[in-house]
Amino acid sequence: MPTATVFDIKRNSYVDGPGIRTTVFLKGCNLRCAWCHSPESQRAEKEILFYRDRCVGCGRCAGISVKDENFVCYSGAKEICGKDYSVEELAGIILRDKVFYDATGGGVTFSGGECMLQEEFLAKILSRCKQSGVGTAVDTAGNVPWESFEKILSCTDYFLYDLKCVSPDLHLAGTGVSNERILTNLSRLCASCPDRVIIRVPVVPGFNTGKDELEKMAAFLGTLRFKKLELLPYHKMGEAKYAALGLEMKAFDLPSDELMEKCEKILRGL
Amino acid sequence: MEFYTSSKEKRPVRLSEETRRFAYESLNHKYGLDTLATPYITLDGYGDTGSLQQLLRMYDAAIGAIVENAPVRVCEHELVSGAATLGQAIGNSVPVLISGLSCRFMPGNSHLTADFSEVLAIGMDGIREKALRSLENHQNEEKKAFLRSCIHCIDCMRIWRDRYLDELKKRPWAERNIKNLLQVPFRPAGNFYEAVQCIWFCFAFMRLCGVWPGFGRIDVLLGGYLKKDLTDGSLTLDEAREILAHFFIKGCEWITGKETYGGDAQHYQNIVLSGIGEDGRDVTNEVTYLVLDIVEETGISDFPVSVRVNGQTDEKLLRRVGEVISFGGGIVAVYNEDTVIRAFERMGYGSAEARNFANDGCWEVQIPGKTRFDYDPFDGLLLLQKITLRDYDGRAVFNSFDELLEKYEADLKKHVGIIFDSAATPRFDGNMKHIRHAPCTVLSLFVQDCVGRGLSYLEGGPVYEIISPHIGGLPDVANSLYAIKKAVFDDRLVSFPRLLEILKNNWEGEEELRLRILNGYRYFGNDNDEVDMIAARILDSFSASCEAYDRKTPARFVSGVSTFGRQVPWASERLAAPFGRKKGDVLSGNLSPTPGTDRDGATAIIRSYCKADLSKQGTGAALDIGLIPAGADRESAVTDAVGLIKGFAALGGFFMQIDTVDRNVLIEAQKNPQNYQNLSVRVSGWNARFVTMGKDWQDMIIERTH
Known part of the structure; x- marks a missing residue:
């Protein structure tokens, strides 16, 4: 029985695909984006988050490890990040909001991390959801073998595909990996099911907002057929989680309305 | 702008x-401040309020004084005319000072939808005709006095209308306003514009006389x-x-x-x-x-x-x-x-x-224009704390969760009986006739079938009469019972007598246990069947308790769920709550989750709320979503x-x-x-x-x- 490591489940989410959705966040990613807003999503292994300011010093957590996944810190200072779910357990939670999906053309979105790294489980849960009439979406950065896409193509209604930039060096500098495979996969995916691809570009000032890069992206997008393009403004909401993991957060400027407008214009070729 | x-x-x-x-x-307050400038009309020489008959005469005089003296306000280029210009009316009371005394003993009345369809169809003249006919039909002197008051109030309304006509005639732009007011509200409305003017004028008149319809x-x-x-x-x-x-x-x-x-x-x-x-x-x-x-x-x-x-x-x-x-x-x-x-x-x-x-x-729902409605709110959580758990003084002993739940249901039933005895019974005499009440003629003109029956809104005139006990704090009750079930009976974190002691001390020195109970369980609003079904069961037994008294008087007796904003003043009366909340915390409003306990988003809240059969709550059960x-x-x-609205409807929500x-x-x-x-x-x-x-x-x- 395959299980997946999940680090969050968000009900009544309406920004990760059409309609009202439940977004399931799978743990582990093979990118290390400098602007990542969920640092706890990156490592595949379970982790302990510690929010120092909430700690009341009760000492109950002495000696706990990531294996104690049912441990609850009652003041909310310590969190075991990552919990294993079977397909049926997860389906049970997802199905609770079916009436809301049906009302809005929504469904479930698997996100991460990189949910496609847990491909076997992903294929099973996607087909389980489809069986019960739940719409499905996969939020991916696309840095996986093309075969992984083939495995889930038949049971995924939408791909929310992240496009960070097209210049390979820039991609390497910003995410720790090159983007050849990512771009090839995106092209193939758009060729095979354009109506199901929603391309999402994070707008990160100082990373991908130079005129040159934006124009390159626009040119690349011009070669593709897809359903929709979404621009996601960079935000700093992950700050507390970086601290809780003992990590430094690299801060970028927040994109101004004018910058967002400029990016919209160039990327949409207006 | x-x-x-x-x-x-x-x-x-x-x-x-x-x-x-x-x-x-x-x-931005321009007219509100203008309304406050004249709080009330004074009326002298009506010192004696001894009998209801005299009170009715005084009421008629008060309405007469209002229509003669309330400031007339016409705003430049207003398309609809008439204004409720007396400051005390804002507070839902008849804005008249009689012989130096506030007229507060004359009720202003609210919580009803007035009937505007009749005045649209037959005009105030038509209603006056109806009152005259009714006067001929009824022999009872009290009914006759009420009907004479009805005719008087309609005539007062005409005086007020005429003052507006006089004022509007000074405005060159007001031709259409004048034309409309010559038609409505006294004659039937013939088009949309007249209909809007008619409804507004009647509404403003009621408000001017202290009613909130x-x-x-x-x-x-x-x-x-x-x-x-x-x-x-x-x-x-x-x-x-x-x-x-x-x-x-x-x-x-x-x-x-x-x-x-x-x-x-x-x-x-x-x-x-x-x-x-x-x-x-x-x-x-x-x-x-x-x-x-x-x-x-x-x-x-x-x-x-x-x-x-x-x-x-x-x-x-x-x-x-x-x-x-x-x-x-x-x-x-x-x-x-x-x-x-x-x-x-x-x-x-x-x-x-x-x-x-x-x-x-x-x-709260009702049949519009035909209903007298009153509700009697009570704090379900206080009932649990004071009666079932006896102020946490140690006298309450329960050996199982079911025993506790059943005792609460029994206490709730008893409380419903107390409400019936205090709210429903005293309204009627030995023959189940309404006892006489202070006058409220203006409102009665707009509620079926006061004029026909010759009875005021408060004396049996309306076609339907509802008294509705409203339980508040229900999610807090379910959370409290669930916390006891889990912490005491299932997980044995603490003994029952010890928990009561801790609660009596407002969790003092027990912060760890408090946080454990508060954050270790999933309470109402998180789509957790175990706690949601406790809430659903209590709602069922509450409505059944009310049903036992229904139809025992001419007023129906049906349940509802609300706090409106009462959770704010209730906070200081309540003791610490078993689910980890301290004395003085403002808890659940209406049938919404206790603030801070809902973690799974709006769909989960709606699902929790919809688990009870809400059609058993005859006057309603409200959910607030942010x-x-x-x-x-x-x-x-x-x-x-x-999507939330559609899901709410599909799952059987109420409001x-x-x-x-x-x-x-x-x-x-x-x-x-x-x-x-x-x-x-x-x-x-x-x-x-x-x-x-x-x-x-x-x-x-x-x-x-x-």
């Missing part, structure tokens, strides 16, 4: 610049007139929108910006839109959409709007509702009419009557609001109010009220400008917003 919104997007503009300015001034189904009342005018080309949709907008703007004439108990817009003047009619067909028409246009553009929240939805509601209407909701202000709420109609049929109303439901000017304002992607936020407001903005508004004069929030059956609420009320709104 912009109207406040919590959305990034600006409100649309459809109305003329002049109308928008009028709205802006009205919202609700409107009910305004699209049903006006839709036919508008359709006719549009068809024969005598009016355009844009003209109709302007006229109706003036009706809404005039409704802001009591906005003073001053702090009051529940905020400055609590006058029980709800409007209900859409839904099915008596024949089962959808009544939605152009007026439905005009109302939504107007509140969307101006953000006027003084007539809280509720839309009746069902499984078949047109997607177009739902989207309009979602769009209006996404601008914030909490103006539009929804009824799921499938549940409401089922509740009314269960109570024994005929299908046609049940399908025509509206509310009482607040959100949504985060839309960012750049407004479209998704609208879809979300629509839901959605507010869209950012918690940080509220905190900022608390600090700098001058910048947020028009920030409106949904309180319960009413909206309030946030800055006019007391601090503890503001805190309650902030805490419940996610």
